[in-house]
Each structure stands twice: as structure tokens, then as C-alpha cells.
Amino acid sequence: MSKRIAGPEIERLIQLLAKVPGLGPRSARRAALHLIKKKDQLLAPLTAAMGEALDKVRVCSTCGNVDTSDPCTICSDPRRDPATLIVVEDVSDLWALERAAAMNVRYHVLGGTLSPLDGIGPDQLNIRTLVDRVAAGEVKEVILAVNATVEGQTTAHYLTDQLSDLDVKVTRLAHGVPVGGELDYLDEGTLTAALKSRTAF
Template sequence: MASPEIEALTSALARLPGFGPRSARRAVLHLVKKREAALAPLRSALMAVEERLSTCSICGNVDTSDPCAICADPRRDARALCVVEDVSDLWALERSRLFPGRFHVLGGRLSALEGVRPDDLAIDSLIRRIDQGGIDEVVLAMNATLEGQTTAHYLAERLERFPIRLTQLAHGLPVGGELDYLDEGTLAQALRARRPVG
């Protein structure tokens, strides 16, 4: 039997994605055995992130600064904007290092079953960004799910009045797949083969 503190740590880790009770116990055991090399740096990193964590007021990314590192980077192409459902999708596309522009995080996808409506997403702030001008292309990088495609169609209708090139990721993505779980090669192909919407 472990102490209540160790059990609490195990329970906290077990609630993370990709962890179950067994993998959480193994992780805790590793942290306890390697206290100086693993536990102390993890504690410091968690405390630093907790103190500085913020949501970017421009794009909705999660970072330790506002604006985030992507929005603040002058080397990024401000004329190209990639719209994603969630921060995990943004990070997945960033790992590919193939999109030179900026991002906009919706914070979810339209879903009648889950009660997610357009007002629940960052669609109005997307419209305002595009309305300010300076954006030539908007890439709709929605997940290849029914809800993702519904969201893409809704956005395409809302954006048709703007003089922009509207594209979406190629459908080489597996149906039902989520960007965060795809390898860089699949993401690279989808970005290279993006096509106009409609």
C-alpha cells in the first residue's frame, strides 16, 4: 500500500490521456525511484507552466506568453491563416513545419449531439480577423469527422463574402481520424494537397 500522497499522484496521472491505472503506477514508481533526475525537474516544469500559462488573445493557442510565440513571430506569413478545431491540432500541424502562416483555434467543432453551436466557438473572432484585411488564404484544417466537415461547411458559408482563397486539407486524411494522432508524413501530404472549398 502506498501513502495517500503517492496514491493521489497515481490517481492524478491516471486521469491524463494515454494513462490508465497501470501506466500511472509505473510512471509514479519511476518518478519515486529517480527523484532527483525525474521528479524534481517535473515538479519545476509543472510549477513554471502553472504560473505562466495563458491563452493567446489573437489565435487561441495555449502558451506561456500572450501573444503566443507563433503570433509574435515576424517570420510567419500573416497572409495565410489556418483554422483548426483545437490546440492539439495546431500543435500537430506545427510539428510538420510545413505551414508558414498563422493559426486560429476554434475551441471545438459544431455538434448537434453535444449541443455545440456556432456561438460556443471562436467563429466571431475569426470573422473579425479576416475582416481586418491582410489575409489572402484561409485553410480549413478540420478533422475528417462528420462534425469536423459540418464545421468546415458552416465556415465556408460564413467566409464566402470575403475576397480570400478558401482551401481545406486534402481528404487523404483517414475518415474519423484526428490530426493529433496522425504522423508528419500524412499531415505533410494533406497540407500539400489542400484544395479550394466548394
């Protein structure tokens, strides 16, 4: 049995921080200690920001993004191309694509991938609203930007099947050699995907 090293309030802070992805128990202890040492500069503003986020952040009823408005800023932006819809697994994927600023389009967040072993079926994901959005007729292309995992590919096949009767083009992200990548450092799956997805030079 490990000894308690601090009061229950600090222990609770450490336990909650340890639940944040990317922070284990050791990192959580370091983060908690740093926050406590910088109480006025960090802990107080962080507490206020978290309270504000708790009160104001909403899940967009249209696409599943998180924002302070519903519909979100992306869905309500008239400058975005309504004919193209990028489907992602999670909000973090949406943010990554937005940082890349490759396309000025709209998104749809599934909230995960199909995983029967984990009890995640179509009803647990944001799939019905995707089909309804496409069926409305404004969307002409759906880009499946799911991860190249078994679950991601299973989800992509399921979505393609669900959208097959609708008048929409379904595409997916190319898989293969990353920009700046060296062949010697790539795994076999990536190399195989790159060869199968080869394009004219």
C-alpha cells in the first residue's frame, strides 16, 4: 500500500489529472505540483477557464464539433463549401484538418469507430445524422477521413454501404508515404498502401 504524500485535496487533483490522455500518475503529480506552485499565475486562471468551458461549451447538433455556439462556427460559416463533407472519427481529427487548412469545407464527427468487441455499434455513433445530412441533397462528396486502423476501415466500409443509395460521391484519404518520409523507416502496411494508391507522375 502506497503512502499518502499530500492532503486529500491535492491527491484528488492528481487523480483527476492522471485521467487526462497523455498524463500518467507521475506526470499528473508533476503537473499538480507545478499548478500549486504557480497558484496565482496558473491554477486560478485555469480553474476559471475550466468553469467557463463547463458552462459555455456545447456539442454542435449538426456536425458533432465542440464550440460555444450551436450550430458551431464551422457549420454556420457561409464561406464554406456545403457540397463537400469530411467525415472524421473525433473532434481532434477535425482540429488537425483545420490546422492544415487544406480545404474550406464542412465536417461530420462520428464520435468513434465501429468496434463490436467494445460494444460500439452504429447506434452509438453519429451515423444516422450523417445519412440524413447527405440525404438532404446539398452534399455532393463525402470524404472519409478515418484512421487507417481495422476499426477505421470497418467504419469506412459501413458508411460507404449506408451512403450507396444516395446521389453522393464517396472518397477517402490517400494512404501511403508521408511528405518528407524515407522508405527505409516506413512499416510494411504503409508501403503496401502507398503502392496500391500510386498516381501518375
